[in-house]
Every structure is written in structure tokens, then in C-alpha cells.
Amino acid sequence: MNYYNEIKQELINNETYKKVKDYSKNRSDLKTYYNVGKLLSEAGKHYGEGIIKSYSKKLTIELGTGYTSSSLKRMRQFFIVLQKGATMSHQLTWSHYVELLPMEDTNKINYYVKITENQNLSVRELRQRIKNNEYERLDYKTKEKLITKEENKVEDFIKNPILIRNKYNKENISERMLQQLILEDIPSFLHELGNGFSFIENEYKIKIGNRYNYIDLLLYNINFNCYVVVELKVTELKKEHIGQIETYMAYVDKNIKQVEQNNTIGIIICKKDNVFIMKYVTNKNVFEREYELL
Numbered sequence: 001m002n003y004y005n006e007i008k009q010e011l012i013n014n015e016t017y018k019k020v021k022d023y024s025k026n027r028s029d030l031k032t033y034y035n036v037g038k039l040l041s042e043a044g045k046h047y048g049e050g051i052i053k054s055y056s057k058k059l060t061i062e063l064g065t066g067y068t069s070s071s072l073k074r075m076r077q078f079f080i081v082l083q084k085g086a087t088m089s090h091q092l093t094w095s096h097y098v099e100l101l102p103m104e105d106t107n108k109i110n111y112y113v114k115i116t117e118n119q120n121l122s123v124r125e126l127r128q129r130i131k132n133n134e135y136e137r138l139d140y141k142t143k144e145k146l147i148t149k150e151e152n153k154v155e156d157f158i159k160n161p162i163l164i165r166n167k168y169n170k171e172n173i174s175e176r177m178l179q180q181l182i183l184e185d186i187p188s189f190l191h192e193l194g195n196g197f198s199f200i201e202n203e204y205k206i207k208i209g210n211r212y213n214y215i216d217l218l219l220y221n222i223n224f225n226c227y228v229v230v231e232l233k234v235t236e237l238k239k240e241h242i243g244q245i246e247t248y249m250a251y252v253d254k255n256i257k258q259v260e261q262n263n264t265i266g267i268i269i270c271k272k273d274n275v276f277i278m279k280y281v282t283n284k285n286v287f288e289r290e291y292e293l294l
Contacts, residue, residue, distance in 0.1 A: 003043035004055055010035050011063060027090040030078075030097070034088070037079025040072055052076070077101045087113045095123045099130060107147055108135045114146075118195065132163055154224040154265055155287050157194030162269055164189065166293035173293070175232050179203075179216055181293075182232075193267070196223030206251050215248050226262040227252050230269065237274040237288050242281055249285065 014032035018025040043051050052072045059067035078097060082088055086100075086109045096116055100109045112135065116126050135143075137159040145152055164181050165188070166173075182189045183202060190197040197219050204218040217230035229248045233241055245266040252264045265285040273290050 001042075003039050003046075003051075004058065007036050007039050007043075007055060008059065008062065010039070011059070011067070015063075026093050029094045030088055030090060030092075033075040033078050033094060034082060036072070037075040037077070040076040041079055044076070074098060074101055081106065081109060086110060089113050089117055091117045093123070096121075096126055099123065099127055107143065111135050111138075111143075111146055119191075134159060137161065154194070154196075154221055154226065154228075158267065158287060158289055159192050159194075161290040161292040162189075162192045163294055164192075164291050170293050173234050175216070175234050178232050178234055178291070182217070190219075193219075193228075196221045197228065198222060200227075206248065206255070208247065208251060213248070215252075218252075221265075224262060225260075227257060227264040229264060229266045231266070233268060233270040235270065236272040237268060237270045237277055239277050241268055241270070242277065242283075242286060245286060246283055249283075 010032050014028050017028045040052060040055070043055075053069050056067055056069045056072055059072075078101060081101060081103075085106045092113060100112055103109050103112075112126060112130065115121065115129065115134075119125075121129065138157065139160065142152070142156040144150075145156060164178070165185055166181055168177055168181070179202060186199050190199065198221075200218040200220055202217050204215040206213050206215065215229055216232045219228040219230060220226070221228055229245055229252060231241065231245045231248070245268055249264045249266045257264060263285055265287065266283075268286070268288045269291050270288060271291065273288055278288055
């Protein structure tokens, strides 16, 4: 089999197809690079690793720039990761996949493919999510659900720690300052919590008995049809924090929530967690996460 001629023809066909049908060039690119990667993998078994460098020189002479040894190696790696179970999505461009190819964990690749599809991430946005170690900050149970394709819950994609951009002295952060940092970049904060979160109000005023209280952040999750109470703590999690957020959640359920909506969840974002306290919390709708200032 003449691997070089097969590879050359695949690339020529792709360039021609993209000029005629630009609307589906992503699909054409991915299919072509998969096929080329397969041919390169097979050629390597017959002629050794040096064949990529040889083919690169010939393709550059005959077809022009764009077919460096690095580019061809990426195509081969693309074939390899798909063979291992990574997802090919035509909603992603080749540039998206270039960001994903260095990853060795197929499940990690599939996670980023999925969020890129669902959230229409640009290449730059995807690169930032990877840089922030978003997948690594998921709970191991969530990762298992992604593998088994089990139905997710609202809390599954809340990162730990939650990353918050900071402009203050890290040693002197108050709860008000922490809230201000979040409000200055509320889209990033909502992405840190997961999917479907929307902002309602900060310092949301409620009246309990004769006293007014203020919920640090009141959110709503569209996907799971529930209100979300967020409390910010710049200390280690304490038992009184649990009682406070449960009170606020109960108020929202009684006075704001509609019959068709699900029960409110509560998220305590604190400087340091306390596994001993969380061990005895019976309310399954209360969750704690640490924050980390960048």
C-alpha cells in the first residue's frame, strides 16, 4: 500500500471540500485528520518513526505549508485517542482538539469535549478551563458518573476549590471583599459552580421574626429548577454556619419557592473545610467548598 499517496489524497480532498462547503469544514477536517492519523500509524509500523519527517518534507513541497512533522504527529495522536474512546464531536474545531491531545486520560478529554459542546466554548475559553485544572477539581464520584453516564445532580460539578480572582492582600480578606471579588466576575464564578446557574441578587434581604437577615448570594439553577443560597466565610467552616444556611434555605422554601420548583440547596464557600462537621450534617442539600484566591 502506498501510504504517502493515500495521505496526500486525503489532504487534497479536504482542502477542496472546505472551499466548496465551508459550513461543514469542521466535520471535514476531523474526518480527514482521523484518516490521515490512521494511515500514519500504520505507515509507522512498517517504516518506523522517521516516516513522518519524510512525509512532511514531501507534503510541504507538493501541497505547501501546514504539514509539519508536529502537525502530522498531532493527526496520528488524534487517531490514537479516538481509538482509546475519546469522543469526536463535530461541534469542536481541530484547534479545540489540539488543546486536548496532550492529555493522557480519555475521560478527561471527554469531559472537556462535553463542556465545550454544552457551553459553546471558544478555543481560548477551553484553554483557560484546562489551565484552571477544572477536571481535577471535580469530586471523584462525579468523575465516576461521567464514565458510567449516570444522571448528574446539581452539586456534582461544583469545583473544589472554587477559584476566585483576587486584587487584594490575601491575608486581609473580609467576607464583603470576597463577595465584591465574585460580583466583579460573576460569569466566572457561576461557571465554577457548574451548569445552569444564574445570578439573582447579592445581600438578598429576608425578614425572620423581627430581624432582617441578608443572604450573601441568591442564585437559581435553571437545569435543576431550584434556588441556591450561597454563604461566604473567610474562616474555617463552623457548626453555626450550617445552622445559618439551613435557616435561610428554609425561608426560601417557605416564602419564595413555588410548588413546581425543587427544594433549595445551600453552598457554603469557606477558607477551609471541616470534614468532622460535614460528617454530621443530615441536610443533604447543604454543601461546602473551599475557595482559592488567584
